[in-house]
Amino acid sequence: MLDLSLPTGLRDMLPDHSAHLAELTGKLHRVFGSFGYRRVLLPTLERLEVVERGLSPAALAGVLKFVEPGSGEVVAIRPDITPQIARLYAARPDALPAPARLCYDGPVLRAREARAGRPREVVQVGVELLGLGGSRADAEALVVLSRALARVGLSHAVIEVGHARFAPEVVAAARLPAKAQAEAALALLRKDEGALADLARHGRGSQAARQAMPELATLYGEEALPRARRIARAIPGAAAALREVESALRLARRRGVGAVAIDLGEARDLGYYTGITFAGHAPGAGASVAAGGRYDGLLARFGRADPAIGFAIDLEFATQALERKGAAPRTRRRR
Amino acid sequence: MLDLSLPTGLRDMLPDHSAHLAELTGKLHRVFGSFGYRRVLLPTLERLEVVERGLSPAALAGVLKFVEPGSGEVVAIRPDITPQIARLYAARPDALPAPARLCYDGPVLRAREARAGRPREVVQVGVELLGLGGSRADAEALVVLSRALARVGLSHAVIEVGHARFAPEVVAAARLPAKAQAEAALALLRKDEGALADLARHGRGSQAARQAMPELATLYGEEALPRARRIARAIPGAAAALREVESALRLARRRGVGAVAIDLGEARDLGYYTGITFAGHAPGAGASVAAGGRYDGLLARFGRADPAIGFAIDLEFATQALERKGAAPRTRRRR
Numbered sequence: 001m002l003d004l005s006l007p008t009g010l011r012d013m014l015p016d017h018s019a020h021l022a023e024l025t026g027k028l029h030r031v032f033g034s035f036g037y038r039r040v041l042l043p044t045l046e047r048l049e050v051v052e053r054g055l056s057p058a059a060l061a062g063v064l065k066f067v068e069p070g071s072g073e074v075v076a077i078r079p080d081i082t083p084q085i086a087r088l089y090a091a092r093p094d095a096l097p098a099p100a101r102l103c104y105d106g107p108v109l110r111a112r113e114a115r116a117g118r119p120r121e122v123v124q125v126g127v128e129l130l131g132l133g134g135s136r137a138d139a140e141a142l143v144v145l146s147r148a149l150a151r152v153g154l155s156h157a158v159i160e161v162g163h164a165r166f167a168p169e170v171v172a173a174a175r176l177p178a179k180a181q182a183e184a185a186l187a188l189l190r191k192d193e194g195a196l197a198d199l200a201r202h203g204r205g206s207q208a209a210r211q212a213m214p215e216l217a218t219l220y221g222e223e224a225l226p227r228a229r230r231i232a233r234a235i236p237g238a239a240a241a242l243r244e245v246e247s248a249l250r251l252a253r254r255r256g257v258g259a260v261a262i263d264l265g266e267a268r269d270l271g272y273y274t275g276i277t278f279a280g281h282a283p284g285a286g287a288s289v290a291a292g293g294r295y296d297g298l299l300a301r302f303g304r305a306d307p308a309i310g311f312a313i314d315l316e317f318a319t320q321a322l323e324r325k326g327a328a329p330r331t332r333r334r335r
Numbered sequence: 336m337l338d339l340s341l342p343t344g345l346r347d348m349l350p351d352h353s354a355h356l357a358e359l360t361g362k363l364h365r366v367f368g369s370f371g372y373r374r375v376l377l378p379t380l381e382r383l384e385v386v387e388r389g390l391s392p393a394a395l396a397g398v399l400k401f402v403e404p405g406s407g408e409v410v411a412i413r414p415d416i417t418p419q420i421a422r423l424y425a426a427r428p429d430a431l432p433a434p435a436r437l438c439y440d441g442p443v444l445r446a447r448e449a450r451a452g453r454p455r456e457v458v459q460v461g462v463e464l465l466g467l468g469g470s471r472a473d474a475e476a477l478v479v480l481s482r483a484l485a486r487v488g489l490s491h492a493v494i495e496v497g498h499a500r501f502a503p504e505v506v507a508a509a510r511l512p513a514k515a516q517a518e519a520a521l522a523l524l525r526k527d528e529g530a531l532a533d534l535a536r537h538g539r540g541s542q543a544a545r546q547a548m549p550e551l552a553t554l555y556g557e558e559a560l561p562r563a564r565r566i567a568r569a570i571p572g573a574a575a576a577l578r579e580v581e582s583a584l585r586l587a588r589r590r591g592v593g594a595v596a597i598d599l600g601e602a603r604d605l606g607y608y609t610g611i612t613f614a615g616h617a618p619g620a621g622a623s624v625a626a627g628g629r630y631d632g633l634l635a636r637f638g639r640a641d642p643a644i645g646f647a648i649d650l651e652f653a654t655q656a657l658e659r660k661g662a663a664p665r666t667r668r669r670r
Contacts (some may be wrong), residue, residue: 006380
């Protein structure tokens with residue numbers, strides 16, 4: 001008998017669930033379109049060199065790559081669509097003058113589960129605003145995300161905003177030895193307050209910075225903003241990052257974005273964020289239903305040194321959150 | 336400078352073109368849904384063993400395969416969605432009782448161009464009617480295809496109907512030596528009348544069959560049906576195939592399908608068709624805009640011995656045909 005199983009970690013989506021994902025995708029594109037974002041459709045494979053240029057070493061460990069028969073080129077199955085969009089934008093200034101508002105949907109695939117419970121293949125639906133920097137563009141991304149979540153029934157989701165440089169500036173000001181610095185980055189990803197406190201003891205930087213380090217693990221929730229302001233007073237880099245977050249939030253609130261919170265200890269390992277970062281959290285989802293941020297360095301790596309910001313919605317987690325709310329058909333899925 | 340090119344033979348779809356493809360996909364799913372077909376979403380990769388079970392050796396030569404790091408499994412990027420659906424249907428009788436009407440859309444990828452001018456990666460949108468045999472189901476497939484083509488603006492497309500067994504039965508009745516038989520299959524794919532006439536001379540079968548062989552290359556168009564009937568008179572297997580074609584056409588015409596024609600010399604190399612086959616042809620498209628047929632043997636290879644029929648629409652060629660008609664934005668695309 002033939003073994004009918006799928007490759008490890010992959011699954012089929014049965015009719016009800018698939019219809020629901022397709023419906024969500026359609027709704028999201030209509031919201032994106034109403035803000036002037038235009039769809040692009042990009043290939044499943046990229047040359048590995050292009051993917052490497054777009055991701056951090058940690059993210060690259062999960063990339064599926066192989067040599068193409070015939071051409072002998074080393075290619076990768078896309079693990080993320082943002083670096084693809086960056087490559088397209090850099091390659092086609094003729095067709096995509098700045099600012100370019102692009103959106104997409106499609107599966108991305110990884111060699112192994114990045115986190116427990118995370119499927120290897122997920123459908124991402126997202127937007128990128130390319131060639132526009134500053135707080136207005138930051139706020140636009142938050143507004144589009146907020147409207148998109150509301151449109152699919154996730155208006156109860158909270159958008160948590162952080163900044164790619166806030167925590168690193170604090171750690172840099174604490175002046176840790178190189179090894180401790182790498183450990184601090186990992187401790188931040190885990191939000192491990194104890195480890196951050198231990199590592200801070202090895203710092204030769206200001207006492208303010210060393211005291212602030214463990215605080216990064218809990219720099220979210222109601223009291224986060226005044227605490228972040230206090231930390232930023234002694235660390236100019238952190239203060240600059242915080243100003244960007246506050247400007248974006250102010251403009252976004254003026255445009256009607258309600259449910260926003262702050263998480264300035266938030267750390268990502270994609271390797272391309274440079275400014276505000278944000279994630280959409282909804283009760284019932286196994287992880288954030290959306291994630292994004294500003295990546296002003298990425299386009300330069302592809303030869304077109306423009307600022308950019310974008311986000312992707314993870315349809316799987318969005319559906320989990322909707323099922324918890326009772327707004328999606330609850331279906332058994334085969335892994 | 337980083338080389339921003341894509342892997343050989345792949346391309347990006349820019350905004351206007353992508354929006355058009357997405358719109359066509361949505362329209363097609365609405366037609367399929369109106370006939371009771373339900374969407375499934377299947378993974379990018381399958382185990383190679385599953386793909387091998389579904390395709391002919393010729394089609395397998397174009398499959399992209401590699402060993403997965405970690406699990407060591409040999410996997411393939413799907414070159415076709417029909418064998419995936421067959422695998423799903425066989426694996427999930429609980430969720431998919433017969434008859435199951437399923438539809439899908441997604442990219443399929445091949446190692447090299449199967450035909451000149453054919454891109455390596457195409458988006459297929461299609462339906463499968465599983466667990467239902469006979470002329471009524473054949474006619475349903477023709478009706479759904481006809482409505483789908485009309486819905487996207489290709490009502491001028493002609494559906495050419497053939498049968499996977501008609502030409503092979505004629506060749507079998509001509510009793511060629513083994514080598515000539517293999518050559519005849521290739522000559523049929525090329526519709527090479529001269530080669531078929533030469534090969535027929537080596538046959539030891541009936542004179543009727545040997546005379547019919549070169550005719551297979553031209554068994555399409557207005558006069559094809561009476562000529563096919565004449566050929567079938569002396570070859571019972573061909574007569575049985577022709578009866579299936581005529582029944583399906585009669586029922587489909589009764590349900591309003593107008594633009595159908597016959598092509599009984601049509602040969603495919605996918606390796607799973609057993610009954611009627613059909614293709615949608617529209618002026619301006621580089622190749623057929625749709626193709627499908629009955630595959631009553633494929634599901635048994637996966638352990639659920641049910642009949643089935645289905646087709647896929649090639650969005651790229653459909654768009655070419657619409658552009659020629661002036662109904663789609665004409666965009667330059669980068670290869």
